[in-house]
Every structure is written in structure tokens, then in C-alpha cells.
Amino acid sequence: xxxxxxxxxxxxxxxxxxxxxxxxxxxxxxxxxxxxxxxxxxxxxxxxxxxxxxxxxxxxxxxxxxxxxxxxxxxxxxxxxxxxxxxxxxxxxxxxxxxxxxxxxxxxxxxxxxxxxxxxxxxxxxxxxxxxxxxxxxxxxxxxxxxxxxxxxxxxxxxxxxxxxxxxxxxxxxxxxxxxxxxxxxxxxxxxxxxxxxxxxxxxxxxxxxxxxxxxxxxxxxxxxxx
Amino acid sequence: xxxxxxxxxxxxxxxxxxxxxxxxxxxxxxxxxxxxxxxxxxxxxxxxxxxxxxxxxxxxxxxxxxxxxxxxxxxxxxxxxxxxxxxxxxxxxxxxxxxxxxxxxxxxxxxxxxxxxxxxxxxxxxxxxxxxxxxxxxxxxxxxxxxxxxxxxxxxxxxxxxxxxxxxxxxxxxxxxxxxxxxxxxxxxxxxxxxxxxxxxxxxxxxxxxxxxxxxxxxxxxxxxxxxxxxxxxxx
Numbered sequence: 001x002x003x004x005x006x007x008x009x010x011x012x013x014x015x016x017x018x019x020x021x022x023x024x025x026x027x028x029x030x031x032x033x034x035x036x037x038x039x040x041x042x043x044x045x046x047x048x049x050x051x052x053x054x055x056x057x058x059x060x061x062x063x064x065x066x067x068x069x070x071x072x073x074x075x076x077x078x079x080x081x082x083x084x085x086x087x088x089x090x091x092x093x094x095x096x097x098x099x100x101x102x103x104x105x106x107x108x109x110x111x112x113x114x115x116x117x118x119x120x121x122x123x124x125x126x127x128x129x130x131x132x133x134x135x136x137x138x139x140x141x142x143x144x145x146x147x148x149x150x151x152x153x154x155x156x157x158x159x160x161x162x163x164x165x166x167x168x169x170x171x172x173x174x175x176x177x178x179x180x181x182x183x184x185x186x187x188x189x190x191x192x193x194x195x196x197x198x199x200x201x202x203x204x205x206x207x208x209x210x211x212x213x214x215x216x217x218x219x220x221x222x223x224x225x226x227x
Numbered sequence: 228x229x230x231x232x233x234x235x236x237x238x239x240x241x242x243x244x245x246x247x248x249x250x251x252x253x254x255x256x257x258x259x260x261x262x263x264x265x266x267x268x269x270x271x272x273x274x275x276x277x278x279x280x281x282x283x284x285x286x287x288x289x290x291x292x293x294x295x296x297x298x299x300x301x302x303x304x305x306x307x308x309x310x311x312x313x314x315x316x317x318x319x320x321x322x323x324x325x326x327x328x329x330x331x332x333x334x335x336x337x338x339x340x341x342x343x344x345x346x347x348x349x350x351x352x353x354x355x356x357x358x359x360x361x362x363x364x365x366x367x368x369x370x371x372x373x374x375x376x377x378x379x380x381x382x383x384x385x386x387x388x389x390x391x392x393x394x395x396x397x398x399x400x401x402x403x404x405x406x407x408x409x410x411x412x413x414x415x416x417x418x419x420x421x422x423x424x425x426x427x428x429x430x431x432x433x434x435x436x437x438x439x440x441x442x443x444x445x446x447x448x449x450x451x452x453x454x455x456x457x458x459x460x461x462x463x
Binding site: 004007011015018041045046049050052053056057060148149150151152154155158159162163165166170172173 | 244248251255259262263266289292293296299300301303304307310311396397398400401402404405406408409412413416
């Protein structure tokens with residue numbers, strides 16, 4: 001599973017190195033420009049899609065040769081199995097986000113950005129993106145437990161992730177679309193006086209709300225799943 | 228032999244979501260425009276004098292992404308059909324050559340994607356009529372925008388069928404697919420030789436028709452390479 005962690009940061013690094021920020025004449029701190037370039041493919045497509053791949057990987061052994069039966073015959077409750085798998089997944093996503101932060105720093109250093117590194121702002125973006133992924137991981141964990149194969153949960157993921165390309169551009173739909181939140185919360189152009197780049201209400205209702213719904217549904221499903 | 232294998236493969240994919248995905252893909256691509264035009268039709272119609280070609284380019288924004296992701300999903304699903312029940316051994320033990328087995332899988336997927344392209348054409352035309360974009364309907368362009376990306380994506384299909392069929396862990400082809408779709412998404416900035424760029428039909432140095440020929444040529448080459456490797460491997 002380890003090499004998978006480096007895929008996203010590597011893609012982000014590549015995007016960062018390809019960007020031509022030196023050619024852009026703006027007053028803005030060059031780190032923001034770089035970050036905005038790197039976030040586009042990373043937060044819009046990679047993070048949401050990868051949430052599905054990681055969930056598939058974490059259920060893979062159990063789907064093979066009666067693994068669920070063996071696992072659940074141990075003295076563990078189903079609720080704790082679901083919760084531990086979920087916590088492990090979001091810890092993995094956090095590691096990916098840290099590697100992304102490293103990739104931003106590396107790309108900026110290679111590009112010889114002279115402006116001061118806006119630590120606070122970049123942390124906001126990294127943590128915001130991480131939190132926005134919580135509900136998507138919960139949904140994908142549920143889907144990956146439901147289906148034995150990788151492809152079907154991934155298809156669900158794709159069907160919801162692709163429209164976010166349009167959704168994040170829309171001021172009416174964007175804030176309510178859970179799959180667009182990783183991008184919106186990582187994008188530094190948002191409301192910067194708030195704790196995150198999107199208003200608190202939006203974090204609580206859209207991200208928090210979908211998290212509760214997906215987590216509860218997945219948790220309940222797993223309680224009743226026949227193994 | 229190939230006829231019977233094809234029939235059995237079409238039977239195997241029933242009720243597994245293959246046909247559903249074949250319809251959802253093109254439907255989703257056009258649905259995205261029904262939302263887009265539904266929300267801001269007036270604004271979009273003002274963007275250009277030629278409403279039909281502007282509409283087609285909007286539709287085509289999502290076609291390459293849906294196509295590449297569709298290929299990833301269908302090839303992985305195809306591998307899972309055999310993997311889940313450990314059926315490879317039984318299949319290979321039949322008096323059929325491994326080459327025909329591979330050819331049959333490829334043909335089924337190529338056929339599904341062809342149906343998806345045909346549906347894309349119908350849905351594009353249908354919503355275009357509904358939007359009332361003018362009487363001057365560019366039928367040739369509608370056909371091009373529906374089928375060229377498909378042919379240009381044949382190398383991606385060939386490479387993904389190979390990765391999916393030889394990977395024990397389907398996480399590998401799906402992760403490769405995520406990288407692939409990001410390459411397609413960023414294709415504007417990428418070198419022209421990358422096969423993931425081709426379905427977008429954006430290419431500095433050649434006509435779209437040349438990309439179609441390249442798609443066929445490299446599709447066949449990558450198909451043969453994948454098939455020869457598949458034949459050489461042990462089935463477990």
C-alpha cells in the first residue's frame with residue numbers, strides 16, 4: 001500500500017514543476033500561485049478518486065477467501081472493525097496531505113521562489129482538504145465493503161467526482177456538493193479570515209452532514225452484512 | 228471458436244453492471260451539459276456565434292475523462308468477473324487458445340465502448356435539438372466528436388486490459404487509471420506522444436484524423452504486446 005501514498009504528491013510535484021509562475025506578473029505571493037496550480041488536479045480529481053482506491057485496498061484481504069468470516073470470528077465488534085478501518089484510512093490521507101505539503105515546498109524551492117513561505121495558509125489548505133475528504137472516505141468504505149471488486153465502488157466514486165469539475169465553478173451548487181469540498185477547502189482564494197477557506201457553516205453542514213450520513217449508513221450496513 | 232467465446236463472455240457480463248455503465252457514461256456526459264445549459268443558457272449562447280459547435284466543445288470537455296475512466300472501470304470489472312470466482316483456470320483449461328480468450332475479452336469491451344459512443348451521439352443530438360441551437364446542424368461534427376475520442380482511446384483500452392488481466396491486485400490498474408485520467412485532464416500542458424492525451428483530440432502537430440489513425444496503429448501494437456505477455460504467463 002505504501003507506494004500508493006506517493007502517487008498524488010508526485011502528480012502534484014509534476015504539475016508544480018510544469019507551471020510557469022515566473023512568467024506571471026502579479027503582486028501575489030508566488031507560493032499562492034504555485035499552490036493554486038498544484039491543487040487543481042490534486043484536490044479536484046486525485047484526492048476524491050484516491051479515497052476510493054484506498055478503501056478498496058483496505059478491504060481487499062477480507063474479501064479474499066472468506067477473510068471477513070475469519071476477521072469477525074475474532075473477539076472484536078463489527079462497529080470497532082468499521083471504525084478502525086475508517087480511522088486508518090483518514091490517517092493515510094493525512095500522510096498523503098503531508099507529502100503534498102512537501103511537494104509544494106520542493107516545487108517552490110526548485111522554482112526558486114523568493115517570497116516567504118506562507119506556512120499558516122498552506123497548513124489551512126492541507127488540513128482543510130483533509131477534513132473535506134472525511135465523508136468521501138466513509139462512503140467509499142461502505143461501497144468497498146458492499147462490493148467484492150474494485151471496479152464497482154470506483155464507478156460510484158467516478159460518477160460523483162467528475163461533476164465536481166463543473167460544480168466548483170458554480171456559486172449556487174458548489175458549496176453544497178460534497179465531492180467538490182476538497183477542492184474548495186484547499187483553494188486559497190476563498191474566505192481567508194475564517195478558520196478554513198470556506199465558511200464554518202459550510203464545513204459543518206455539507207462536510208459534517210454528509211460525513212454523518214455516509215458513516216452511519218456504512219456502519220449500519222456493516223452491522224448487518226452477512227459474511 | 229471466437230464466436231462461442233464471445234457469446235460466453237457476453238453471457239458472463241450480464242447483470243454485473245457493464246451495460247448499465249455503458250449507458251451511464253454517455254448519459255452523464257450529456258447530463259453535465261443539461262445542468263450547465265440549464266443554469267446559464269443565455270450566458271452560454273452569447274459566448275459564440277456558432278451555438279452548435281460551442282455546445283459540442285462543451286460536451287467534449289467531459290468525453291475524454293468519461294472515456295478513460297470508463298475504460299479503467301470496465302477492464303477492471305472484466306478481470307474481476309474471472310478473479311472473483313477463480314475462474315481463469317477453468318477458462319484456460321477449455322480447448323481454446325489463450326490468444327482467443329484475450330481477443331474475446333478485448334472485443335467485448337471494444338463493443339461496449341462503441342455502443343457508448345453511439346449513445347453519446349444520440350444523446351448529444353437529442354439535447355442539442357431540445358436546446359434549439361439553430362437549424363444548421365453539423366451532423367459530421369457530431370459524429371466526429373462522438374467516435375473520434377473512442378478510436379483515439381484504443382491504445383488506453385489495450386494497455387488497461389493488459390494491466391487489469393495480469394494484476395492480482397486490482398488496486399494496481401485502478402491507481403494507474405487515476406494517474407491516466409489526471410493526465411487526460413491536464414492534457415493541454417502535456418507532450419503529444421502521451422496516449423492519455425489523444426482522446427482529448429488536442430494536438431499541436433496533427434489533424435484530429437491523424438490521431439484517429441495513430442489510435443488504431445498504437446492500439447493494435449499495444450494490444451499485440453499485451454496479448455503476447457498474457458499468453459506467456461502462468462495462470463494461477
